[in-house]
Structures are given as structure tokens and as C-alpha cells.
Amino acid sequence: MTYTGHILSWATFLPTAGAVVILLLLAARVFGISKKAVDETSRWVALVASAGSFAAAIAAWRAYEASGAGMIVAGKDTGVQLVERAVWIRPFNVDYFVGVDGLSISMVLLSGLISFIATIASMPWWADHKTKHMAGMEDDGHEDPHHPKHFSVRMVPGYMIMLLLLQTGMMGTFVALDMFLFYVFWEVMLLPMYFLIGIWGGPRKEYAAIKFFLYTLAGSVLMLLAIIGVYYNSGPAALADGTPSLHTFNLLELAAQGQAGQWAKALPILGFDFAKIVWVGFFIGFAIKIPMFPFHTWLPDAHVEAPTPISVILAGVLLKMGIYGILRFNFPIFPEATRWAANAMAVFGMVNIVYAAFVCLAQKDIKKLIAYSSVSHMGFSLLGMAALTPAGISGAVLNLFTHGVISPMLFLIVGVIYDRAHHREIERFGGLAQTLPEYTGLMGLAFFASLGLPGLCGFIAEFMVFSGAFPVFMTYTIVSATSVIITAAYYLWAIHRMFLGKVNEAYRGYPDLAWRERFTLYPLAAWAIFLGFYPQFILDSINGTLHALIRAVKA
């Protein structure tokens, strides 16, 4: 490794630096700086910090060489690029070890992009005059009950600090290659999310926040146990500086050991095979995050209560971590157990896809509908990767990216109408296409992208998953494919009820998109179209690693 840069660390810790700056600003209020100045400055700091992180993520994407795309497979650090490694906690054999391979590089890019978009969406700026009172820009001291302020006007520095910490957690989770470090980032992500939903959320925010936090934490506990179990059963390895260690947290080393049959030596737990128990532990921990049926009910609540940018991050990045974690931990470290569980994963994928799609059809709240559609779409990833075929696994990871582009767009779109109407009930809208043509156009693009219209990115992933999964799981794939009908039905029905038909007089005066909303929606729309016609842009980077991964799993 000749690489000596620190791109990934920059990408990870720039937001933290921003958070520290905002803290200092708060401290500076002692010297008489006004609240308003602190608020404004902290917004800028957050914007710059997350832009910087995004820039670093792009730099990482460009620096990553797909041709050298190796794998987390045959062990050691071959193939993993942009590595930074140093001893962190010597007594526990923990390294600070970050790097990217084909699996994580696309997630790093996505995480940077979505974080930046969410930060823009958190600004009450760039609303034109007509929307100003709706966005809650004017600080005239009294609250208009019909037009409450933009959610992010309250406790701005606190919000920005949480948002930035969340970004650090996400980025760190994707780049960490040390199990302990991964867990730390995983938990770092959790707490800001709790506060962001619990403080800046909707009417039932406390319930949603606690549900999210406890549910994820329950998963984390299983994961932690699994991590400890794996650690104490791992073979000897070396730390960053070459010090030999008895056990290891190093993911690459663990993958190599796992593929070499290390877990056969471990004692069974409660009479069950060690690898299988630990596999299930990891899997449930990650499945809650996916979220996989039947662990999915925290998601609709969290989404409905979370403010728009947080929904964007939640759907755009956080949900991806479940699948990412399974591919990072379960697949390479426990190839045998993965083969053992592949069928179950496919079944759960199928249930996710079809069940959630039907649930969507019955939703009355548009945000809940979209939340359930996320559940449905994440099922594609489960089904695709369970098949262990090249098209299936590439489709699964591509689905992470495309869903990561589409679902933030969907939530932003819901946010736009919520900012204006202050409710989200599908039935109460009608004829919005007449009032908000530009908005309707973007909505149509997002909805059709999500329902898998060819030419937009959702279709590609779906198609790859189906073509990859079919040879292995025929029945499951055919059943899952019925979702193309249901998905079309629920989206079109929602469009029909909200946007078409007679113009509802109550909504006639609504202004079309403001600039802030354009800043967030158009880039995502461009991505959706671009990836629809050139998905190889992502596939080029991810294919190498993923195909090596399934070779290793199937070996």
C-alpha cells in the first residue's frame, strides 16, 4: 500500500469538526454574540462541513480503481483501497482501520450525496417571498397555528450538531474495516438520530424516537454479542504496527479465517453450530435496520414523525446499512452459514416485497405509503443477494444505490407538500397537478422511478435482481415479480387521488417549488435518469468485489 492520504478520514470527520465549531460558537455566546448570528453561522458551518465531506467522498470515488477492485475475500488487505490503519486501543487489539472496496465505495458516495442533500433541506433559506411564511422564515416572535415555523428554526445549533454527528456515524460505518470501530460508528449514528426524531419530529415524536432507538439497540445488542463471540474465537493476527495479537477485530483477517474454516474449531453454543448462531445474531441485528419483515414496524413510525431531511437520511442511507452489514459481516466471514441461510433470506425478501407492497395499497398517509414502499424495495436486495449469482448480488447493491437516490426524492416530495398543506392525507388532496405543475412533474419522475419504469434507475436494479434470482429461486422470484403490478397500482392510485381530478380549491393558491426544494430535487432527479441509462457507472466499481465475494461464499 503506497497510499498515504486521508481521504476517508476527511470524509468521516469533517462533519465532526463542523460540530465542534458549532459548539465553540455556542460557547462564544458568553461574549455577547447574538442568538441569531449563532444560528446563521451554524447553518453555514453545517453546510460547508457536509459539502466538504461530500467532496471527500467524490474524491474517494475517483481515487478508487475499479480494475484493482479486489475483495474482502482472500483475506489480508489486498484489494481494499485508500486504507488508513493505526493501532487504536492496544489492550483490546483494536485498530483504527478504514478503507473501501467495491461494496463500500458506492455507499460512501451515496452517503456523502444524501448527507449533503439533507443538509440543504434542513435550511429554511431560499424560499421565495410567497413561501416565506410557510417555510417559517420570518422570526416575528409569535407562532401562527396555521403556518408553524420550519421545523429547523428551533434550536438550530443543536440540530446542526446532531445532523453532523449523524453524518460522521454513517460515513464511518461504511468505511470501517475493524469490527470494533464499525460498532462504535454504528452506535454513534444511533444517538443523534434519536434526538433528531425525538426533538424535531412530529406529534408522536417521542414514541417514534424511542421505538426507533430501542429497536435498533436491541439489534445492536445481538450484534455486540456476536462480535464478542467472533473475537474470542478468532485466530491470531497482527495489529497495524505488526504486534502479534491472540485474537483480532480486523474484518479482512476474520474473513480470511472464516473462509479457511476457523469457526469449525469453535465450541457449539447451546448445541447449535457456532457459526450459525453468530450468523443469526449478526443477521437479526442488521435485519432490523433493513428493515426486514417482521422487524419493520419501527420504520413507518420513525418516517412519519421525522422531519423531512431526517427521513431523507433514514431512507437514503440508514436502511442501506442493514444490507451492507450483512454483505460485510455475514457473507465473507461465515460463507458456510450464509449458504445454509440463503433460502430463508430469499423467503424473507419475497415476503418483504409483496407484503409491504400490499400494505402500501391501503395507506392513507402519503409518507407512510412511501415508508412501506421502502420496506418493499429493500426486499429486492435481500432476494438478490440470497441468490448468490452475479446479477443478483450486483442488483442487490445497485438497488441500495438506486433506492438511495429515489427514496430521498420521494420523502423530499412529501416534505414539499407537507410544508404547504401541513397534512399528508392522500384523500384530502386532489388536482394538485393544476396548481403545482413543476412539483407534479418531479413527483411523477420519482414515483415512476420507484415503480420501476425502464429508463429510470429503479428498473435496472429490479431487473438485475429478478434475472439473478430466478435461476435459483424460481417460485420466490415469480411471486416477488407480482410486485410490479401492485407497486404500479399503489403509486398510480396515489397520483390519481392527489394530483389528478378536480382542483381542490383549498390548495389553489399554493406556490410551486422554491429554490431550496429545487436544489434538493433536481440533482436526485438527474441521478435517477442518468443511472437509468448508464447503471454501469456504479456497476463498474462494485462488480469486481461482489463477484469475488459470491465466489468465496460459494466455494
Next chain:
Amino acid sequence: MHLTLTHFLVVGALLFALGLVTVVTRRNAVGILMGVELILNGTNVNLAAFNHYVVGGVSGQVFALFVIVLAAAEAAVGLAIVLTIFQSFRSIDVRLADTMRE
């Protein structure tokens, strides 16, 4: 009648007992002081008697003289205390002066 040590001891004991009873039962602070005088004098009788019948010399009488002086001093200090009590409680009834209980 031949005076023996026993007679003196009986007188001393009677004085002591009367003093003790006075101290225990009187509510008047001055009365208690007087009881104390009786106890001290009972002691003095004993000192003089033992000196004469048992030890010899004068050391017993000297002790008795010390006690007398001490009693005088005690009476002075005691009366001062009684005065202070009176100033505080407008009475010299010792039952009232129980404020140190708590």
C-alpha cells in the same frame, strides 16, 4: 459516753444523705446549692474523723479546710449561675432549665 469513729461516720452519712435528698428533690436552685453544702459538710466530718481516729497528723483537717474554701467558691459560682438562670427564665425553678435536652 465514749465517742467512737462510728458516731462521726453516722453524722457524716446523715449529713450526706440529707444533702443528697435536698439536691434531688428541691426545685429551688438555692435549695439545691444548700444541699450541696450539706453534702460537702458531710464529707468534711468524715475527713476530720478519719484523720483523728485512723491516720493522725493534720492532713485530714487540711483537706477539710480546702473543702470549706472550695464550698465557698462553689457557692459563689453557683449563685452566679442561679442569677443567670433567673434572668433567663424569670424563675429559679430548675425544671424550667431543661433546654439543653434537645
Next chain:
Amino acid sequence: MEHAAHQAAHQLGPVLFERVSYLWLIPLFPLIGATINALFGLKLQRAYGKKVIHTVAVAAMVLSLLTALYAFQQMLGLPADHRFLQDTRWNLLTAGRVTVDLGFALDQLSMMMVLIITFIGTLIHVFSIGYMADEQPYWRFFAWLNLFVFSMLLLVMGDNFAMMFFGWEGVGLCSYLLIAYYYTDPEKAAAGMKAFVVNRFGDFGFLAGLLMLFWGMGGAWTARDDMRGGTYVPLPALNATAGATTAAQSVALAPVIDGVMVGPTLNFRELRDQIVIEKTGVKKHLQEQQLWGFTLLALIGVLLFVGAMGKSAQLPLYVWLPDAMAGPTPVSALIHAATMVTAGVYMVARLNFLFALSPTAMAWVALIGTLTAVFAASIGFFQYDIKKVLAYSTVSQLGFMFIGVGVGAYWAGVYHLLTHAFFKATLFLGSGSVILGCHHEQDMRKMGGLKKFMPTTHWTYLVACIAIAGFPVANGFYSKDEILWKAFTSEHLTLFGFHTPWLGAAIYLAGIVAATGTSFYMFRSYYMTFTGEYRGGQGHGDHGHDDHGAHAAPVAAAHATAGHGGHGHDDHGHAAPAHDDHGHGHAVPAHAAAHDDHGHGGHHGGGTPHESPRTITWVLATLAIGSVLTLFLGLPALWTHRPPALEHWLEPVLLAEVPFASKPHSWEWIFQGLGVLAGTVGWVFARWLYKDGKSTIPATLQKKYEGAWTVVYNKYYVDELYDATVIRPSVFLARFLSWFDGHVIDWLVNFAGWITRIFANIDGAIDKYLVDGAVNAVAAVTIESGRALRKVQTGRIQTYLYGALAGGLAVVLLNFLIR
């Protein structure tokens, strides 16, 4: 003529193709036009008027047509077996053996389609200039229309399944957008939704068929030896391709037999080469495979045909097409008659080499086509909405096309596609002209006598009627006759594993009945519209309107939930006050309001009909002339002693070997005569019953067979059937699962939380009362005993002295006692 294909098939080699680099321009121009109008259309229209909008759109179409003509000219310059233009732009995606290129290909078949699409598309764009002139969202119409042409071109030019599917779904989207063009009317918007969702049922079948094909070709990387028959390419060789991460690798790793790459592919040309070149063994391998107890190929064929059912409106997925008439009439002409709905026929013809391998699949295609042809024709008999008549006629004609491609007469099916594109476009545009002329009136009972008001529209409509009815002076006769003759002579069809040579004759019989019906209802529409007196703005005549009203009201109520515009014409033109007592009064205000939104004003039922502007009449004339001239493409061999021009042209593409019985020439003459006779019978009846609107027989008959009439008039209640069997159960299931999710799954989660809280409370109680209680008890005892003992301390010296005395006494006494 069929033996030619027979012989050729044995010497087939790989397709020889010519790489070119301009094919992508053909779809690009409409895409550019669509993008300009979609993004800036509103502003352009406001700033510079509608002229800019249609200039952009028509220019895009013309450029596209010119490019297509250039390609055609280049193709003509090539030898017949070398006419294949290939243009690969970039690799869309690669994952293992799944490689998809953004590639365009033109062979004779797709060339024909491209010419139809660009030529008729251009004409319809021109037509729309006049027709849509009053519409406010003019830009939106042209943007979507251009986008449609782009998608349609993608569909026919794509060189692989994925590209075809791009177009396949793209035209579905545009169809949705254009049907719901008047989206402020919820019924019209619902019709768009219905079209898209019903098509998705078809897409599901298409996708499933595609996946099975891919799997059958060896796309399974896991060992499934039990499902794999014969001596096919060794699995390891195919498995090697699984590691490919780029298109180049995928190609390099693919096993090659006899110069042909084998293995799963989405590319049509590669697929064709593998299957038709027998040495590769792919054909044999495919034929031997079984899946779930069915022959794999039959399953693939039927599933792919399910896709065609959706797009080409075949039984039972035809229901969306009549409702699709909610869109503007040019849309009905272009999308729902000439191009998009024929996509299914095109797909079956494109995959003829695949369908031909499965007589079962072919039999199903032909059977469904036949049933659709008869069924839809019967509904067409009694419709009053002129566009509805044409819609059912389209469904019926599509059935004929599927009979053609189903029995193996691929070229005849495709030829009918071409002739239908001309005459049905003429009919639809003619009806559009009539509707425009009658101030947006669609009910034929309110027309009549338009012959003298609209001469050009009249004669073009008549020509098209003659064509569709099957008289030898126009193109329809030649394609229909060829299809029915081939159906009669076909003898290889198989149903449920039984060889059914009688099926051909049965199909012929049903077909000839449908043809008679076609002639009847088309001439009925002609006579009702163009002959007699103009009835607009006056009474309805004696068409049993009262009965109709009585039926329509409950049915309309039943329809309200499902939202299909089955009685669309009820909403049209009942504005004349005289009819309020017929129970239609309710429709009037809503309708008037809807039209005010479109800016039509309220001309309904009043005014004189007028001929349409020249952009419309010229287009009509061109298409009518085309309907006649294209007959020369299909002059039967019987007359000219050489294969029809189109068959000859398409021969290298439609190469599947399908056996037909050879019958004497005299039979063929007789059958042609029967075809003409069928048309004549239909015409005579129509003339007798409907000419000049004078006959009272239709009304009498209707009264007599009330029940049957109602069932047919209400389209056999198929929409209601769907509502009861598909929509309601789905919605119910959705509601149930949503309830399940909220009340069971989430309840379990909350229950877990609740249980935890209960445990926590119990635990808290234990902690509070037991553990902490003990600690507190120690303290409490100490305090209480202290409080009790404190009473001893009185603060009085005397008390203490008593104590001391008592103590001293006790010591003394004890001293005595214990001693």
C-alpha cells in the same frame, strides 16, 4: 410460398450484419423534441404561441422519418440476407452473463415498423395541430406525443429484450400520460391508471417469460442437473461467464460452438443465431426442458404472450383499451390503433423462431386471438360512441393479427398490422374530424348526414370502411384473407398436449364470423354518422333511448367506484334541455364544467357541423390513399404467381418453419370469395338497418331481445367482473395486511415493549420495597429507638441523679445478691 422458408431454414447461418452509427438518431430526435417541450413548453407557448410547440414536435418527427428513410435506402442497397443494421452505443450493464447494451438494430421487420411509426406518427402530429388547437396544455400534448414516438422506436429498434422492455414500458407510460391528458376529469384520469395497471399484469407475464428463457438458455449458475436435458454445453463453461464484470469479459468467456456464442443472452440476434443454427444444440436443449410439469418452451411462449395480451389488448386483458378512448383522438389513432397496441404482435413476430418451437404456445396465441376477434366484434355491434366502436374494432383486428402470428403465418399477421395501421388510423382520425366538426360530440345518435358537411372526411372514412370490411379494392382484404386462409390450412397446433388439426378450421369459422361482424358494425358507424339527416341539437331519433336511460343509470352508479368510463358517451352532449326528463340531467353540469376547463365553451348539441381544417383533411386523404396503395404489398401469389412483396421482404426475418397443409388453388379462390361474401353480408345488413337512420327495425329488435342487448351493450359486464374478482379482493387484501401490520406485527412490538414495562415495574417494586426496604428499615429502627430513648434525657440534673442513685443502689444490691 411457405416452402421457401422451409428450405432456407436448413442453410441458415449467423445473421450477417452491418455496423452503422446513425440509428440512434432516429429515436433521438423525438426525444429531443419531447425534452424541449416538456421542460420549456409552457414558457415557449406563453412567449411565442402554440406555433413553436408544434414546429418543434413536427420537426423532430420529420427528421426522424428522414433518418429512417435513409436507413431504408441503405438497407435496400444491401443483399437480402445482409440487411441488418446494427448500432451499439454503450454497455448499459453487465453482471456475469447478463449484459445489456444500449444497442439499436434494424432488420426488415423493424425497418417496416420504424417506417410505419415515423410516417404515420408524423401525419398524426400534423393532424394534431388542427385537432388540439383549442387545448391550453398544448405543449404537454406534443411533449408526450414525441416521447411516445421515442419509446415506440426504442421498442422496435432495441436489439435486446431489455431495450425492448424500455420501450415497452415507455409506451405504457406515454399511453398513461396521454389517456389522462384531461386529468381534471377523474374518470379520464382513472382510465389512464387502468391502462397502466392492466398493462402491468401483462408486463409481469412478459418478465416471467423472459426470466424463464434466460434460465433455459443456461442462466442458472447453481447446479440443477435434474432440470437440464440432453448433451448441452457443459455447465462449467457457462459458469465461467458468471465471473464477468465487464461486457468484454462476458463476451470473451462465453463458450463458442461452431462460431456462435452460446449461453444466456438478452440479445435478439444472438438468441436467433443460437436457436436457428442447429449445430449449437441450443434448440434441442430448449425443447427438452421441463418446468413445473410443463414444456419450458410452451411456458415461455405463453408467458411472453401474456405480455402481448396486455399491450395488444387481448382477452382477458383488453379492458383498458376501450377506456383509453378518454384520451384525445389523435392519441387513440397513433397509440391505440396504429402503433403501440401492435407491439405484442411485433414481439411475437420478432420471436417467431422461438414461438415456432412450441405448437402449444402458438395454439394459445391463435386461440386467444380468435376469441378476442369474435368477442370484441360482438361488443362493437351496439356501441353508440363512435370512438368506442373503433376501439372494439381495434381489439378485434388485433385478434386477427394474433391469429396470423399464432398459426405461423407471421408475415400475414405483420401485414395485417401494416394495413390496420393505415385504415384504422384513417378511421380514428376521421372520427376525430367528425368529433371536431360536431363540436366534441361523440354519440353517433346525434350525428348523421355529415356527408354533405364534411366531404373529405366522408370519403376517407368510407375508403377505410371498405378496407376493414375486406373488399379487394383496399388493403384490408389481402391481409385478412391471407390470415384466414393460413389459419384454415394450419395443422400443427397443439392444445394441452393433444395435436389438434381441427383447430385451424375452427379458427377460420370464428374468423369469418368476426369478419362479417366487423363489416356490419363499421358500415353501421358509417351510415349512422354520414347518412340521413343531421341529428345534432335535435331529438335522439327512435333508438330506444328511454330504455337506454333506464339501464344506464344503475350501471353508471355501479361504475362510479371502479372509475372506468364505460358510459363515457353519457357524459357527452346531453346538454339539450329537452333530455333532462330522460334521467340524464345529472351528467350535464359536470360535463359542462369539465369542458370549460378545456376551454371548449359550451357548443354542445348546437351549431352546424363543419369540415375540419386542411391539416386534418390532408392527413386523412394521405392515409386513405395509403390504405389503398398498400394493397400492392400483399397481392396474393395466387394472382401474381410470385410471393407477395412484403412476404419476400420479410422472409429473412420470419424464418420459422411452420408446416401448412397444401390445398388446391381452387380452394383458395373459394375462400377469397367467402371473405368478400362475409364483407358483403355485413354491409348489406348495416345498410338495411342503419342507412339514413330511417329504419325502425333496430329499435324493435332491441326491445325484443332486451336482456341480451343489455348484456352486450354493457360489454358483458367484464369490467364489473374484474372489479369483483381482482380489484376488490386486492384492496381487501391490502386493507387486511395493513390492519395486520398495524394490529398484529406492530402490536407484537408494542406488546414486547409493554411486557418489558410490566417486568420493569415488578422489578422496580422489588427494588423499592424489598432491597431498598431493608436498608431503610435499619435506618428507621435506629431513628425510632433513638426517639424512644430520647425521652430519658430530660435535661434535668435531678433526673440523672435519680438514675445515678438507682444505678448505685442496683450495684450495691447486686453486690449483695450475687455474692
